[in-house]
Amino acid sequence: MNVSKENFLEAWFPRGLVRNGNDVLSAQVSVEGLCPLRIAWDKGKIISIQVIESKSALPSKFLLPRLVEPHSHIDKAFTWNKFPNLKATYEGALEVNLEEYKVRTVEDVRSRSERALNIALRSGLRAIRTHVDSFGLSGHQNLETLLELKREWESFIHLQCVALVPLEYWDTGEGRLLASRVASAGGLLGGVIAPPFDNNESFLNLLKLVQLASQLNCGIDLHIDESDRYPGYGIKKLIQVLRHTDVRVPITCSHSSSMGLLRPGELCRLADQISHYGVNVIALPLTNSWLLGRYSNKTPITRPIAPIRQLQKAGVIVAVGGDNVQDPWFPLGRLDPIELISLSMPITQLAPWYRLGLAPFTTSAAAVMGMQWDGTIGVGSPADFVVIDASSWTEALTTKTKRQILLSGKWLEKNEF
Numbered sequence: 001m002n003v004s005k006e007n008f009l010e011a012w013f014p015r016g017l018v019r020n021g022n023d024v025l026s027a028q029v030s031v032e033g034l035c036p037l038r039i040a041w042d043k044g045k046i047i048s049i050q051v052i053e054s055k056s057a058l059p060s061k062f063l064l065p066r067l068v069e070p071h072s073h074i075d076k077a078f079t080w081n082k083f084p085n086l087k088a089t090y091e092g093a094l095e096v097n098l099e100e101y102k103v104r105t106v107e108d109v110r111s112r113s114e115r116a117l118n119i120a121l122r123s124g125l126r127a128i129r130t131h132v133d134s135f136g137l138s139g140h141q142n143l144e145t146l147l148e149l150k151r152e153w154e155s156f157i158h159l160q161c162v163a164l165v166p167l168e169y170w171d172t173g174e175g176r177l178l179a180s181r182v183a184s185a186g187g188l189l190g191g192v193i194a195p196p197f198d199n200n201e202s203f204l205n206l207l208k209l210v211q212l213a214s215q216l217n218c219g220i221d222l223h224i225d226e227s228d229r230y231p232g233y234g235i236k237k238l239i240q241v242l243r244h245t246d247v248r249v250p251i252t253c254s255h256s257s258s259m260g261l262l263r264p265g266e267l268c269r270l271a272d273q274i275s276h277y278g279v280n281v282i283a284l285p286l287t288n289s290w291l292l293g294r295y296s297n298k299t300p301i302t303r304p305i306a307p308i309r310q311l312q313k314a315g316v317i318v319a320v321g322g323d324n325v326q327d328p329w330f331p332l333g334r335l336d337p338i339e340l341i342s343l344s345m346p347i348t349q350l351a352p353w354y355r356l357g358l359a360p361f362t363t364s365a366a367a368v369m370g371m372q373w374d375g376t377i378g379v380g381s382p383a384d385f386v387v388i389d390a391s392s393w394t395e396a397l398t399t400k401t402k403r404q405i406l407l408s409g410k411w412l413e414k415n416e417f
């Protein structure tokens, strides 16, 4: 990496991501909540934040802190071409995913995951939580490959691996061995709770998983209620389990889509329970909008999606993730955090100029991943930015110019990888 001679930037920056309000008291804040700042750094850390007062010298750049992708599947990224799911149903995706899984090699996993990490780095990501198909022998190899990449990429992208297996697997000898391995590598235990459900089995599987995670002091991230049926069934089951035990570990509910179909009163009561137990939620609007509520010859009017606003109102930390990258579950997706904000806008009606509209992509995503740096800036914060040629949110979200990435105060050059 080349050390730049210029160790400051003048740019528009979201006021809500400045940690200390005193730093920007005199700033002229635009209607979109942006303020013009001169940010200087040294040795990888911010050393000063100054307000640009002069209206004749307003910047033409737009800055965001490097961002966080809280839910991805990089081990199966770019498999759509060989394994398309043209009917684009949830069941079809699962079927094609299993076909691909049978022929998957370590080399495949390494090469597509590296491709994904390269794209992610240049798009502006600093961390990714990825769910890794981890069932059986090839699953074990998958996971080890991702853990190797985690070590190799640590100075560029922090990778968190969630071992994704059938829920009941965690209660087998092999499952417990896998759990120890995952916990020792700083990963999380994962699984899927979606219809069809078996009442007792779901409860017991979840209870055992929570107890196992607690013994290992390890977090859990579940694919839960990724469905347009049985509204909120999986989350209700999880809440029953949490009521039944004193055990507390960090738990994330990814998807939580069918919960959005509950009646308002029931939805609010469930959101309060989720908040009470400190469970986090990751909404995945792109894959949900593509796969769920799909019936032939029908354009869906009701879209199953996590009820983001109602959850926020109840005090739940909600992040938004991009999920699949050109695989049987979703043919689009490219680990681009700015594009994710943009594409999520019409689906979720989250507006980045409001605090609760931006948080799911920034501070809340960092909180769900338990990141040390929450993504706000102040003196001493990492000099880690995505720089875009823009002076408003609309321009930033639609401009297709080259992005510049500042990583620990150094410019990321194109030919370094």
Ligand SMILES: [Zn+2]
Binding pocket: 071, 072, 073, 131, 223, 254, 323, 324
């Ligand atoms: Zn997923």
